[in-house]
Amino acid sequence: MKPLRIFFAASILAMSSSAAAMATDLLPSWQDGATKNSIISFVDKVTKIGGPDFIEPADRVAVFDNDGTLWSEQPIYFQLAFALDRVKALAPKHPEWKDTQPFKAVLENDTKALIKSGKRGLMELMMASHVGMSTDQFAEIVDAWISSAMHPKTGKLYSEMVFQPMIELLGYLRENGFMTYIVSGGGIEFMRPWTYRVYGVPPEQVIGSSVKVKYEMKDGNPVLTRLPEINFIDDKAGKPVGIHYHIGKRPVMAFGNSDGDFEMLEWTTSASGARFGLLVHHDDAKREYAYDRKSHIGQLDRGLDEAPKRGWSITSMKSDWKCIYKYQCQAK
């Protein structure tokens, strides 16, 4: 094939993609209005070849928090629900847990005692339920849980409680040449088994907290064993660090919902050139949950104060989104 003909064929494809984008609204679950317009005009600006704000596809990095940004995080972080289920499943092998906190609290569904065990208690639960197996075994356990466990309020699979407007946004950005990374305080290995299926984000674009793993031989085969030792906490000031280790580029767009995402948005939007920051505000008690400044989960306080002066967009789940969960949007 001659170069000219390749060019011609490529042009047809390029035109078709751009024409399709103009004809089709790729963000149908977003209400028409300021927030949606700000996203579209930003993307138009940085993808306009020859424009003053053009950004090369190689540098189009968008980072998304997960808990509270791509899916719900109430009444408890979904990964904590996973940990509690795991503790219950493992209890028969640990008779001593009946009399030991914080395990006793879990087995007796004693929320007060569980809260009283504090961060240290939660860490004990995470370690007891998350380590000691190979990475492959852990992926299987997560996969089985995410395919069956139900949310206490909606009765839906946790993986169905993802925000349809954000799923559309991920796709819209990828359509415009962005790499879409997840940068979550949650466990990297808790997310990777299902993020591609649910969000279209492959494992290599998932960044999260991690435990140490060790390479060793088991029955003549190499395995990576998960150890009871924190490797990295991908939260708050850890998020820019995680981004740096994994991507090595400063993001162009950042999306979060809590003060745990503050530094990620700050790191992203204080770079030179066109930058975009957005916080999802949980203000929809009817369709999801309403919480911000005083919440123990997903607290959003400093972010609400500083977003306006930093030029960050605040998305109201109540007024900016036509529907919340995928199954609600499909029912419309």
Add this chain to the structure above:
Amino acid sequence: MKPLRIFFAASILAMSSSAAAMATDLLPSWQDGATKNSIISFVDKVTKIGGPDFIEPADRVAVFDNDGTLWSEQPIYFQLAFALDRVKALAPKHPEWKDTQPFKAVLENDTKALIKSGKRGLMELMMASHVGMSTDQFAEIVDAWISSAMHPKTGKLYSEMVFQPMIELLGYLRENGFMTYIVSGGGIEFMRPWTYRVYGVPPEQVIGSSVKVKYEMKDGNPVLTRLPEINFIDDKAGKPVGIHYHIGKRPVMAFGNSDGDFEMLEWTTSASGARFGLLVHHDDAKREYAYDRKSHIGQLDRGLDEAPKRGWSITSMKSDWKCIYKYQCQAK
């Protein structure tokens, strides 16, 4: 544009790419023979749609060691040459170095004393020369060095001492839908500033050893400061761990040259399905260097013994490569 027309345009492109591959030898610096054939037949096999060994593009991960695999590593690792140059450049600000080992040895070009300082001495040099600045500043320092420093034997830029056959291999694999990752014992931030330019490998596909970095405000702007503390050593059994953290997928092909790459090849090739491992053997004293079992740098001992029974290919630089460095190949 109608779907059928898009399909047609895409087909033209797909055909052109496949036709071009058949018509053009993408590995022209490789001698025709067993090694080259084994690479091509493996790639044909795993990319053949509907074939028994077909691997989805999303799972086509190829990992490459850097030192001794993609560029030379003699008479000393190039990053160590960088560290020594940095120590000399910083010496005026550290008068105490004149009387303190291992710095004294560096400033007096006393190789014997330098070797005598051992691993601990080297670590001191690395820390003194590699930390205390922001990640952006470090990238600038590396960029300036790699653009100007000359190799003592060839008088060429270090970035010109990359192996042309391996550059071709990287491109050939990418042409066949592979993601090409670097997985090096060298510093991740020492490589990232130039790997895209030199190897076509973007920062997010570079895995390496790292120091801890800290997010902090400097003059009202956030920076990541490099700290004098090891974060991760991406060597030996650390390589499968680094691959796991960064990619979260088990590679399909692995390329190395020393026993530091053994576990990476083992991890890759002991997975189920079609897998490929290759060791570059430095046996060309005339055009590059000859070393293996007894070398302090890039020791290849266990790998030479076990490669045959593990089905790993051994590439002889002398007989499998028509030329070594890019500038030699271009001169032909």
